[in-house]
Amino acid sequence: MVDESLLPLLKNSPKCKGRGGKIAIGIIGTGNYAIAISKRLTMTGYDVIMGSRRPHMRESYLKLFSECLCGVKVTSIGDCLKKCDVIFVAIHMEDFKITLEKFEEETKGKVLIDVSNREYRYAAHSNADHLASVLPNAVVVKAFNSISAYTMEDLATSGGNSRVFVASNDSTARSTVGDIAKSMGFRVVDLGGLKSARYMEDFVLKVFSHWKIPIFLTFGIFNLWSLYVVYICFVEKSEFAWEQIFLKVLNKPLCMTAMTVLALTYLPSHIASFYQIYNGTKHKRFPGYLDTWLKSRKQLGLISLFLVTVHVLASTLMMSPTYYRSWYHTVTVTLPTNTSMTSGLVIPVSTSWIIWKGEASLLVGIFAFVLMAIIGLTSIPSVGESLNWSEWRCIQSKLSYFVLLLSVSHVCIMGAPGWAKGGSLKTIRSITFLSILLPILVLFLKFIFLCPPLKNYIRKIRRGWERTAATNKPTDEDVENMKINKSKERELANQNNKGKMSCCCGDTGVKGTSSCDGCKAGVFSVVVHCECSSL
Known part of the structure; x- marks a missing residue:
């Protein structure tokens, strides 16, 4: 009986037949990435021919890596180019000219798949463009450069979560390479012409490019709130001991930063609405700062979720009458007078029962945290793709503002008793009041834009209506000229x-x-x- 583990995962219709009637695909190079590609192609059902400058030395070397490569033939580069119509070029860009320039005639009409990447960003030309200049008669396709050698060899996942970007000036070649990638278990994203190769090579060199500004902004906001809290708690009055600065004190700016960042997540959409109302069209580009801000909303929301999670954990660890004295009922014990005391001694003792403020604040906070976690889950690509547009918009837009409202309510319940006792001046300077000013502004703007006049006006603009086009109505003189022209056309038609x-x-x-x-x-x-x- 044939061992099923040795059978290919997929069978392909023969186009360019190699040994055994299977499709023959060539690979130029015998490095780590070339070996990973050859393993994947072999298990997928292709016949692999590897081209090397020293084929006899490399053939024995490859057998040491894996038993899967026992059927891979290693030959010279020229022989590989002659036998295969689709060839992976798995060598460094610096070796393109030295290795392949002399094979210009052999590569005529061949599909060459460039899998290389640059070492530095902002290059004038892509590696694929360089390969096309070295071999002008070949059809160059940029693909697989975003797939690592580890992912290429990981047959357990079949590459289901990995995307292969494909770019080429030849649509037939793009389709051919896309079919190969799909048979290998990857998802294909067609990026059109070879000009997209610069974007593809630049993409893999970016390191958290969308996270830098949100992280630095959050760090700055946290430092400002921390300085204010330290001033209130230690400089203006000694409310806490210095030993409490690590958890009890820093938990306050952590919560304030989370509230501020959450409000900053939804504020740019309202600013964009103001710009669209002012311009009377949606076809005018936003300023650079607003464009960057709008693109960073996902990162700001996830950072806010992270800060809220840390705040919840810290608050849970400190949940006791010692840290939250105002949340618990206080019972007093009075010692009667005796010979050593002229008057009775009153000792306050906290019980384990939480008062209404603590109960209500915890309830609202738990609801806000759970709903915020649900919103964060929809940011995961696999979860977001399972939702249609209406479901995703309902969670990310409507539910998110409800979470912001719950967060403001959570802080208000905690701070309202203190505001009532402290007076207006103390209320304005309190950290609870200051932390909800920006979220309340965002909620107020949301309410304003939900009012029918503005809501309908913005909806018309976002559906393509333009104020300039609507106001440029024809004058009476234009209408009269149109009537004269129509009458002349009728007379001419009658004569004909x-x-x-x-x-x-x-x-x-x-x-x-x-x-x-x-x-x-x-x-x-x-x-x-x-x-x-x-x-």
Whole structure:
């Protein structure tokens, strides 16, 4: 019985047949990435031919890596190019000219797949462009450069979560390479012409490019709130001991930063609405800062979720009457007077029961945290792809503002009793009041833009309506000129049709009849003149 583990995962219809009637695909190079590609192609059902400058030395070397490569043939580069129509070029860009320049005739009409990457960003030309200049008669395709050698060899996942970007000036070649990638278990993203190769090579060199600004902004906001909290708690008055600065004190700016960042996640959409109302169109580009801000909303929201999670964990660890004295009922014990005391001694003792403020604040906070976690889960690509547009928009737009409202309510419940006792000046300077100013502004703007006049106006703009086009109505003089031009066109049409036996009213066309001397509109509103009266 044949061992099923040695059978290919997929069978392909033969196009370019190699040994055994299977499709033959060539690989130029015998390095780590070339070996990973050859393993994947072999297990997928392709016949692999590897081209090397020293084929005899490399063939024995490859057998040491894996038993999967026992059927891979290693030959010279020229022989590999002759036997295969689709070839992976798995060598460094610096070796393109030295290794392949002499094979210009052999690569005529061949599909060469460039899998290389640059070492530095902002290059004037892509590696694929360089390969096309070295071998102008070949069809160059940029693909697989975003797939690592480890992912290429990981057959357990079949590459289901990995995307292969494909770019080439030849649509047939793009389709061919896309079919190969799909048979290997990858998802294909067609990026069009070879100009996209610069983007593909630049993409793999970016390191958290969308996270830098949100992280630095969050770090700055956290430092500002921390300085204010330290000033209030230690400089202005000694409210806490210095030993409490690591958890009890820093938990306050952590919560304030989370509230501020969450508000900054939804504020740019309202600023964009103001710009669209001012411009009267959606076709005018936003300023650079707003464009970057809008693209960073996902990162800001996830950072806010992370800060809230840390705040919840810290608050849970400190949940006791010692840290949150105002949340618990206080019972007093009075010692009666005796010979050593002239008056009774009153000792406050905290019980384990939480008062209404603590209960309500915890309830609202738990709801806000759970819903915020649900919103964060929809940011995961696999989860977001399972939702349609209406479901995703309902969670990310409507539910997110409800979470912001719950977060503001959570802080208000905690701070309202203190605001009532402290007076207006103390309320304005309190950290709870200051932390909700920006979120309240965002909620207020949301309410304003939900009002029917503005809501309908913005909706028209975002559906393509433009204020300048609507206001440029024709004047009375323009209308009069249009009428004159139409009358001249009718007179000219009458002169051209004079004497013809055409009737648009269903008349019998007998001479002398004068049943119709008007006109009827055709199917496409073309005026057809009736000539019954002139016959």
